Amino acid sequence: MTDARISYGKLSVPVHLVRGERLLAADVSMEVLGQSFLPAYTEGDNSAVVATDTMKNVILRRAHEYDGATLDGLLYDLGRGFLATYPEMEGLRLWAVQQPWIAETGRLFRRVDGDHDVVELELSQTGGEIALVDHRAGHxxxxxxxxxxxxxxxxxxxxxxxxxxxxxxxxxxxxxxxxxxxxxxxxxxxxxxxxxxxxxxxxxxxxxxxxxxxxxxxxxxxxxxxxxxxxxxxxxxxxxxxxxxxxxxxxxxxxxxxxxxxxxxxxxxxxxxxxx
The missing domain is CATH 3.10.270.10 (Urate Oxidase;)
Structure with a gap:
């Protein structure tokens, strides 16, 4: 068989974290890396596959549990949680596209589609050790x-x-x-x-x-x-x-x-x- 490089994931999961007068809103995406999932492609064997719908549910649950204030921290927390829970995942790429809400008052936010923050990071795990291997941010x-x-x-x-x-x-x-x-x-x-x-x-x-x-x-x-x-x-x-x-x-x-x-x-x- 020829060499194969595979990945799969879930895209654009909308997350709105309301913490008092602070709003952290973004579309979160993730891509799972690892050859453990190759049998799903070659043999139709899904026994190691984490369903992308499960990924969506985990993103939403862990986002709710996140008590930080930055997209970088949110993605890092999500990535560590996934790798600790699913050892068959050798690595993850995660990225978030900020939803541009402008605070007008303590409870009023105005949506202004246009410029926004983005964050991308990649984590890997070897022998249970989780490492942050790449990061880029931007506006x-x-x-x-x-x-x-x-x-x-x-x-x-x-x-x-x-x-x-x-x-x-x-x-x-x-x-x-x-x-x-x-x-x-x-x-x-x-x-x-x-x-x-x-x-x-x-x-x-x-x-x-x-x-x-x-x-x-x-x-x-x-x-x-x-x-x-x-x-x-x-x-x-x-x-x-x-x-x-x-x-x-x-x-x-x-x-x-x-x-x-x-x-x-x-x-x-x-x-x-x-x-x-």
Whole structure:
């Protein structure tokens, strides 16, 4: 028989943890790793298979029992519980996509579909010993616009270049930010960096830094994040340029009285990964 790499799991289990005035809401997914399940594929033998419906029930029960406040901690608790209960599982990948609720009052939350946190982690077990082997977190789906404080000049020009240089422009980007830890244990320990602090630094950099390009901007964001949070070993960015075009005739208007329209639907892509 040819070599086989197998996995199976349960996707997008909705969990809403209401703890007083705090809400932790996410869609939780998991993928089970282990060759013990191969007979289910090759022989139809399901004796070692944990049904995905059982996985859903365990996720919900253990989420109810979780008394922490972070998605990282929730996934770590779920993963350890599964591996301790089902030794035939050699490893697990778990990930959570935050449901973006904004607290308005102590009991009122407003759903704003858009940017949100994500967490991914992987655990393994050997001889009953459970280890956290990988972790990544991020904040995805940011839509950021600033009306001034961005330039794009002195770029390469040839006969196909029609884009004018702009010493100051409105900048509208779609941005995903991800990060990793040098010591994976920090992801669920005291040195964990709250995503709110990472987001705050990204936003303040976007606001205050006068960039010469989006490349220049994301590099500054990454440099500041690594300097501010020593526990992080890598930050990475995926940015799309959706900057608006000036309306014809509006270029010569007063500095604070410009008019723009949506750009051509194709967009530029910028990525960066900075390792410590």
């Amino acid at each position: 995805l789906g940011l839509r950021l616009l600033k009306t001034t404080g961005s330039a794009f000049t002195k770029f390469a020009r040839d006969d196909d270049t029609t884009l004018p240089e702009r010493g100051d422009r409105p900048l509208f980007i779609h941005l995903d930010v991800r990060w990793r830890y040098g010591n994976i244990a920090d992801a669920i320990g005291e040195d964990r960096v709250p995503s709110e602090e990472i987001l705050a630094l990204v936003l303040s950099t976007f606001d205050a830094f006068v960039s010469e390009s989006i490349q220049h901007l994301v590099h500054e964001m990454g440099t500041r994040l690594l300097a501010a949070f020593p526990a992080l070993s890598q930050v990475s960015f995926r940015g799309e340029n959706h900057t608006y075009d000036p309306v014809p005739g509006a270029e010569d208007a007063e500095p604070l009285s410009k008019t723009y329209t949506s750009a051509f639907p194709a967009y530029g892509l910028i990525t960066l990964a900075l390792d410590r």
